[in-house]
Amino acid sequence: xxxxxxxxxxxxxxxxxxxxxxxxxxxxxxxxxxxxxxxxxxxxxxxxxxxxxxxxxxxxxxxxxxxxxxxxxxxxxxxxxxxxxxxxxxxxxxxxxxxxxxxxxxxxxxxxxxxxxxxxxxxxxxxxxxxxxxxxxxxxxxxxxxxxxxxxxxxxxxxxxxxxxxxxxxxxxxxxxxxxxxxxxxxxxxxxxxxxxxxxxxxxxxxxxxxxxxxxx
Amino acid sequence: xxxxxxxxxxxxxxxxxxxxxxxxxxxxxxxxxxxxxxxxxxxxxxxxxxxxxxxxxxxxxxxxxxxxxxxxxxxxxxxxxxxxxxxxxxxxxxxxxxxxxxxxxxxxxxxxxxxxxxxxxxxxxxxxxxxxxxxxxxxxxxxxxxxxxxxxxxxxxxxxxxxxxxxxxxxxxxxxxxxxxxxxxxxxxxxxxxxxxxxxxxxxxxxxxxxxxxxxxxxx
Numbered sequence: 050x051x052x053x054x055x056x057x058x059x060x061x062x063x064x065x066x067x068x069x070x071x072x073x074x075x076x077x078x079x080x081x082x083x084x085x086x087x088x089x090x091x092x093x094x095x096x097x098x099x100x101x102x103x104x105x106x107x108x109x110x111x112x113x114x115x116x117x118x119x120x121x122x123x124x125x126x127x128x129x130x131x132x133x134x135x136x137x138x139x140x141x142x143x144x145x146x147x148x149x150x151x152x153x154x155x156x157x158x159x160x161x162x163x164x165x166x167x168x169x170x171x172x173x174x175x176x177x178x179x180x181x182x183x184x185x186x187x188x189x190x191x192x193x194x195x196x197x198x199x200x201x202x203x204x205x206x207x208x209x210x211x212x213x214x215x216x217x218x219x220x221x222x223x224x225x226x227x228x229x230x231x232x233x234x235x236x237x238x239x240x241x242x243x244x245x246x247x248x249x250x251x252x253x254x255x256x257x258x259x260x261x262x263x264x265x266x
Numbered sequence: 267x268x269x270x271x272x273x274x275x276x277x278x279x280x281x282x283x284x285x286x287x288x289x290x291x292x293x294x295x296x297x298x299x300x301x302x303x304x305x306x307x308x309x310x311x312x313x314x315x316x317x318x319x320x321x322x323x324x325x326x327x328x329x330x331x332x333x334x335x336x337x338x339x340x341x342x343x344x345x346x347x348x349x350x351x352x353x354x355x356x357x358x359x360x361x362x363x364x365x366x367x368x369x370x371x372x373x374x375x376x377x378x379x380x381x382x383x384x385x386x387x388x389x390x391x392x393x394x395x396x397x398x399x400x401x402x403x404x405x406x407x408x409x410x411x412x413x414x415x416x417x418x419x420x421x422x423x424x425x426x427x428x429x430x431x432x433x434x435x436x437x438x439x440x441x442x443x444x445x446x447x448x449x450x451x452x453x454x455x456x457x458x459x460x461x462x463x464x465x466x467x468x469x470x471x472x473x474x475x476x477x478x479x480x481x482x483x484x485x486x
Contacts, residue, residue, distance in 0.1 A: 108465070112461045113464055120457050209337060237340045238345070241333045241337050241341065
């Protein structure tokens with residue numbers, strides 16, 4: 050049964066965008082925590098730890114996100130022994146994915162702090178952890194905010210791939226609406242506009258923060 | 267964990283997988299060439315063009331960079347037929363991917379072009395080089411050298427992103443995986459194998475780009 054594309058469909062698409070944002074938020078929290086570990090591994094003074102961090106980043110960034118989604122979707126049940134929902138598979142896959150990129154971004158920010166700052170901390174008798182916590186991180190956070198906001202845009206866009214494992218977010222809702230109304234052009238334009246409305250302000254914010262940071266330096 | 271892994275059914279499909287790899291490589295390479303061309307023209311227009319053209323290119327870049335690739339792909343493949351333009355899956359994929367990569371390439375190349383000092387361009391003119399010659403030797407080549415790492419890592423990301431075209435049934439490696447999945451019901455195994463293949467392809471591209479860098483910019 051084909052029905053007309055109506056205003057109510059736009060409303061449903063807007064409602065579905067909530068799940069895009071929810072998945073992004075979950076992946077950002079999960080990816081952020083794991084990403085912090087990755088960044089710390091990457092700047093660790095201990096070479097094997099650095100290698101583990103680098104290996105993780107290369108592994109995640111060398112495989113398409115679709116691959117990760119399917120590996121987790123079909124692999125988690127093997128490990129857990131029970132069927133997992135698209136929610137869990139998507140959250141786990143996107144968290145591991147985000148961790149690699151956030152870890153890499155934050156490593157760059159930690160390394161952007163001049164080496165003398167570490168040395169100054171060391172000469173005050175601070176250990177590695179204390180140097181990091183009291184000297185490096187407070188300075189690195191300011192550098193980290195603009196690219197992190199920029200990555201958030203990538204994450205919002207990439208959650209669209211959650212649709213392929215049946216996670217109902219904006220893109221999947223668009224596919225369902227299209228199946229019911231058969232107005233692909235209208236439907237996907239509306240979907241694109243909603244994504245743009247979510248991403249563009251963040252892109253602008255990221256840019257403005259970066260400009261402000263450059264002026265401050 | 268009582269699951270028994272079975273890769274035998276997948277090795278039986280090697281020829282089919284190789285076909286998929288071929289399509290992915292072809293699609294990625296064609297997109298890189300097209301994307302680079304769009305990038306060079308777009309960046310030149312964005313930096314040196316008249317005001318209206320700059321605005322137009324900036325708008326294109328913003329729209330593409332703030333919407334997901336899969337939605338762009340759906341618009342080209344499912345949306346365009348309602349405007350009377352019917353494309354097969356592979357052509358639609360190439361067009362959508364090129365439009366997508368083009369936007370990123372413009373942003374990257376623009377940074378490279380803006381890094382060329384104006385005085386250097388004037389010096390080129392003083393030496394009697396023509397406009398196109400200045401653009402090629404004084405502007406473009408050094409600009410590409412500056413942004414080469416950013417551009418090539420974007421290319422590698424693009425190669426991985428081509429997997430999305432499987433969603434409109436273009437016969438790439440990822441689509442081959444979904445067909446093998448439905449033939450063998452070895453869900454996890456096939457996606458694990460295909461993921462490792464992509465990892466190898468990504469490494470191969472990175473190595474290739476490093477070699478190309480040495481060839482093009484090495485002895486200077």
